[in-house]
Amino acid sequence: MIHQVILKIASRCNLNCSYCYLYNHQDSSWKEQPKFITDHVFDRTLEVIRDYCRRRTAHQVALVFHGGEPTLVGPGRLASLSARAKLVLGRSLASITLQTNGTRLNEEMVDVIARAGISVGFSLDGPAHIHDATRVTHANLGSYSNAILGLERLRHAGIEPAVLCVVNPYVSGEEIYRHFRDIGLRNITFLLPDVSHDHKLSWYSSASSTPVADYLTPVFDSWFRDDDPDVVVRPFTDLIASMMGGNGEGDIFGNPLQTYVMVETDGSIEALDTLRVCYSGITKTKLNVVEHTFDNIQELNPMLHRMINVGFPLCVKCEQCHERAICGGGYLPHRYSRAREFDNPSVWCEDIKSLLQHMRSAIGLMAT
Numbered sequence: 143m144i145h146q147v148i149l150k151i152a153s154r155c156n157l158n159c160s161y162c163y164l165y166n167h168q169d170s171s172w173k174e175q176p177k178f179i180t181d182h183v184f185d186r187t188l189e190v191i192r193d194y195c196r197r198r199t200a201h202q203v204a205l206v207f208h209g210g211e212p213t214l215v216g217p218g219r220l221a222s223l224s225a226r227a228k229l230v231l232g233r234s235l236a237s238i239t240l241q242t243n244g245t246r247l248n249e250e251m252v253d254v255i256a257r258a259g260i261s262v263g264f265s266l267d268g269p270a271h272i273h274d275a276t277r278v279t280h281a282n283l284g285s286y287s288n289a290i291l292g293l294e295r296l297r298h299a300g301i302e303p304a305v306l307c308v309v310n311p312y313v314s315g316e317e318i319y320r321h322f323r324d325i326g327l328r329n330i331t332f333l334l335p336d337v338s339h340d341h342k343l344s345w346y347s348s349a350s351s352t353p354v355a356d357y358l359t360p361v362f363d364s365w366f367r368d369d370d371p372d373v374v375v376r377p378f379t380d381l382i383a384s385m386m387g388g389n390g391e392g393d394i395f396g397n398p399l400q401t402y403v404m405v406e407t408d409g410s411i412e413a414l415d416t417l418r419v420c421y422s423g424i425t426k427t428k429l430n431v432v433e434h435t436f437d438n439i440q441e442l443n444p445m446l447h448r449m450i451n452v453g454f455p456l457c458v459k460c461e462q463c464h465e466r467a468i469c470g471g472g473y474l475p476h477r478y479s480r481a482r483e484f485d486n487p488s489v490w491c492e493d494i495k496s497l498l499q500h501m502r503s504a505i506g507l508m509a510t
C-alpha cells in the first residue's frame with residue numbers, strides 16, 4: 143500500500159554532486175522534465191492522493207517535497223504548495239517533509255518551513271574537506287559552508303533536521319560520525335552508495351574489497367560506545383530492531399514491499415528513483431497523475447505493481463544465506479544487473495555480511 147508520495151516540485155538542482163544518482167549516473171531523463179511542477183499537476187497529484195485515501199479506511203499519506211532541489215521553487219511557492227496540500231488532503235495528509243541540500247535555506251525559506259510545520263531531511267556528507275570533495279556547485283565549489291548556515295538557521299527556528307549522509311568508500315566514516323556528533327546531530331542516516339552490478343567497477347574499482355563495511359563498522363563502534371539513546375543512527379537502529387525480531391524502517395534491508403511512489407514535475411508516476419543508476423528510463427511507467435490514479439498501477443505497470451504489491455523473490459544465494467531475514471538481499475538498485483535483473487545479491491553483499499557479523503558480536507547476539 144502507498145503511504146508516502148515523493149513529489150518532485152523541482153527537477154533541477156543548484157548542486158552537481160559527483161555521485162548524484164539523478165544527474166551523474168545512467169539516466170538522463172531529468173532533462174526532459176519541466177523545471178518546476180505546475181499548479182495543475184500539483185493539484186492533480188493531491189486529488190489522486192485524496193481519492194486513494196478515501197477508498198481506504200482511515201488511510202493517510204505522507205508528502206515529501208523532493209527534487210532536484212525543492213527549495214528552488216522559492217519560499218512563496220513552497221508556502222502556497224504546503225497550504226494547498228493541507229487544504230485538499232486534510233486528515234489524509236500524514237506529514238510534509240522537505241528533502242534539501244540545505245544550501246538555500248535563507249531566513250525567508252526557513253520561516254515558511256517553520257510556519258507550515260514541514261519536517262526537514264538534510265543532506266550532509268561530513269566535515270568540509272570531505273563534504274566539499276563531492277557535494278559541489280556547478281562551478282565546482284564546495285557547498286559545506288552554505289549547508290551549515292542553513293542548518294544553523296533551521297535550528298534557530300527550532301527545527302532539527304534528519305541528516306542523510308551517503309557512504310563514500312574512500313574516506314573515514316568514523317571521522318564523519320564524530321563531526322556529526324560535534325555539531326550536535328541526533329538523527330543520522332548513512333545511505334549505501336547507489337550502484338548496480340553493471341557499473342560498480344567503474345565507480346569503485348580502487349576501493350577495498352568491503353569498502354562500505356570498512357566505513358560503517360567504525361561508525362557503529364563509535365555510536366555503540368557513545369551509548370546515547372537520543373542519537374539515532376540508521377541503518378544500525380533498523381538492523382538491530384530486525385535482529386531482535388522487530389521491523390526496521392526503510393526499504394534498504396529486509397526486501398520489504400515499497401510503500402511509496404514518486405511523482406515527477408510533469409506528473410509522471412515513477413518507480414523507485416534510485417533505480418536510475420541501472421539504466422536510462424528504468425523508472426518510466428507511462429502513468430501520469432493527469433490521466434491515471436494510483437489504483438491504475440496494477441493494470442498498467444507490472445514492475446511498479448510488483449514493487450508495491452508483490453515483491454521480488456530473492457536470488458538463490460540470498461535464499462540460502464543465513465542473513466536473508468535481516469538483509470533481504472539488499473536494496474533493489476544494488477541487486478540489478480542487465481543479465482539477471484534483480485535476481486542477484488546486493489553489490490554490497492560482502493560488506494553487509496561483514497557489518498552484520500560485527501554488529502551481532504558487539505551486541506552479543508547469535509545469528510538465527
Ligand code: SF4
Binds near residue numbers: 155156157163
Ligand atoms: S543535492 Fe541532491 S539532487 Fe542535487 S546534485 Fe546533490 S545529490 Fe543530486
Ligand code: SF4
Binds near residue numbers: 459463491
Ligand atoms: S548478505 Fe548477501 S547473500 Fe545474504 S541476503 Fe544479503 S545480499 Fe543476499
